Amino acid sequence: MKIKPHRKHPLWLAYILHRMSGLGLALFLPAHFYVLAMAVSRPQSLDYFLSFAANPLVKVAEFGLVFLLAIHFFGGLRLLALEFLPWSARQKTLAAASVAGAFLVSGSFLLRAV
Amino acid sequence: MSENTKTMEVSVWRGDENGGAFETFKVPALGSQTVLDVVTWIQQSADPTLTYRYACRVGMCGSCAMMVNGEPRWTCRTHVSRVLDGDRLEIAPLRNLPVIKDLAADMDPFFDKWVKAGGVHRPSRTRDEPIQQVNPEAPARVEANKGIECINCSVCYAACDTVAGNQDYLGPAALQRAWTLYNDEKVQDRGAILDAVSGPGGCLNCHTQGSCTRYCPNELDPLSAIAGLKRAVATSFFKRSA
Numbered sequence: 026m027k028i029k030p031h032r033k034h035p036l037w038l039a040y041i042l043h044r045m046s047g048l049g050l051a052l053f054l055p056a057h058f059y060v061l062a063m064a065v066s067r068p069q070s071l072d073y074f075l076s077f078a079a080n081p082l083v084k085v086a087e088f089g090l091v092f093l094l095a096i097h098f099f100g101g102l103r104l105l106a107l108e109f110l111p112w113s114a115r116q117k118t119l120a121a122a123s124v125a126g127a128f129l130v131s132g133s134f135l136l137r138a139v
Numbered sequence: 140m141s142e143n144t145k146t147m148e149v150s151v152w153r154g155d156e157n158g159g160a161f162e163t164f165k166v167p168a169l170g171s172q173t174v175l176d177v178v179t180w181i182q183q184s185a186d187p188t189l190t191y192r193y194a195c196r197v198g199m200c201g202s203c204a205m206m207v208n209g210e211p212r213w214t215c216r217t218h219v220s221r222v223l224d225g226d227r228l229e230i231a232p233l234r235n236l237p238v239i240k241d242l243a244a245d246m247d248p249f250f251d252k253w254v255k256a257g258g259v260h261r262p263s264r265t266r267d268e269p270i271q272q273v274n275p276e277a278p279a280r281v282e283a284n285k286g287i288e289c290i291n292c293s294v295c296y297a298a299c300d301t302v303a304g305n306q307d308y309l310g311p312a313a314l315q316r317a318w319t320l321y322n323d324e325k326v327q328d329r330g331a332i333l334d335a336v337s338g339p340g341g342c343l344n345c346h347t348q349g350s351c352t353r354y355c356p357n358e359l360d361p362l363s364a365i366a367g368l369k370r371a372v373a374t375s376f377f378k379r380s381a
Contacts, residue, residue, distance in 0.1 A: 030209040031298050036349030036362075104347060108366040109373075 043100030046093040053090060144168075147223065149177055151189065152231040155240045161229065162186075174207050174214035174222065178230060178242065191242035198356065201292030205242050206231040211297035213356040234297040249293045249310065256313035257335035260320065263327035271325050283322035286315045286364055288357050295351035295361050307340035311351035311361035314342050318364035321371060333368075333375055342368040 031037075063071035077083065102124070106117060145168040150161040164181050175193055182189040193203035198216040205214050207222050208229050219228065236244040264271060273280060295311035296302055302310050309317075317336045320326050336342045342365050351361040 031211070031350055031354065032300070034349070034353050036347070036353070037300075040346055040348045107347060107362075108369050111363075111367065111370065 039100060039103060042096050043104070046097040046100065049093045050097055053093075147177075147219070147226045147228055149181065150227070150229045151178070151181060151242065152238075153189075153241050154238065156237055159238075159241075161231075168219070168226075172219045174205070174212065174217045174219060174228070174230065175203050177219060177228065178205075178214065189242070190240040199290060201290030204233055204292040204294045204297070204356075206234055206297065211294040211354055213292055213294060216356060233293055235299065235302045236293065236297070244293075246293060248306075249296050249312070250291070252309045252313045253291070253316060255335070256309045256317045256341075257320065257332045258313055258316040260323075261326060261328065261331075263325055273324060277324070279322040279324060282367070283319045286319040286359055286361075289315060289359060290357060292356065294354050294356055298350035298354040300348055300350065301344055301346050305340065305344060308344045309336065309340055309342075311345075311365065314345070314368055315359065315361040315364040317342075318367050321368065329371075330375070333372055336368050337372045342372065345369070 060074055106120065146165045147168050149164045149166045151164060153159050153162045164185050166177050166180055178191050193215060194200040196215045198213055203214045204211060207217060208224055211233060230242065232238045232242050233244040236246065236248060239245050289312055291312060299311055301308050314336060317332050321329055321332045345365045349362045
């Protein structure tokens, strides 16, 4: 599929990633709640599912899930900053860079702790 | 056209509201040539029935905007050398508007929405009162000034996917005009402006794709203007219900 030329810019990409990640999460959530509910109703099924979830392929899928969550989270923060903080473009870039830096530092700290 | 003149392949949309197709012309490539020059050459030297619209040729009137290689542009200020794809150029009428004929889009929906967004100036004083002094340094005036150079070319309107998906959406230009008036201290009834832009099809429909700001030939920022309106609408919602 050819991307239309007027869609080839970062803000449009940010828009589509935000929407697609939101859709992906919306599809995931019912399944998530269903599995969680097994803890109460059918513990054996839950144990069986958890052993299936130890599968490396599911781990890779989990990475995708966390990726969707992160994209959606930052997409939402981006929108809030864009629409509710009347900053100049430069101020926004600096703010985004500092938030990204903070997450990098705290994220690597968390990884070390794990 | 002499044998050794360099030429380019120009596909031009021919048709009307019932549909049409691209027709290809061989056009001589010249130095410092604008896309409008190309369209004019075709109309004057190849096919006089080609319909298009222009007036000032210097980027002031906003009447010559077209889709060039799929992107909305003011054709009088777009050099061919900047947009040529190999030796090919594709020129079509503005997106998101009905076509009258060939390259002339019907601008009525665009201007109707301009009015619908409350774009008409409603003065707070009569002619019998003294002229209101406006401080050019006041923050609201500075904000309003950012949008007043709009030439109504509809490039932002053609670039917007929200307009494409929702025919009631007022669009970037009309909303930016509303934001300008909202910040104009000569306007008294700000609530009326917010009412006009906060209903269905109003500023809250914007998906923040930012194509309006990216394509505005005058380098205005309708995206931030719409964000300003969203902010004003949200603030007034909490104030009214408090």
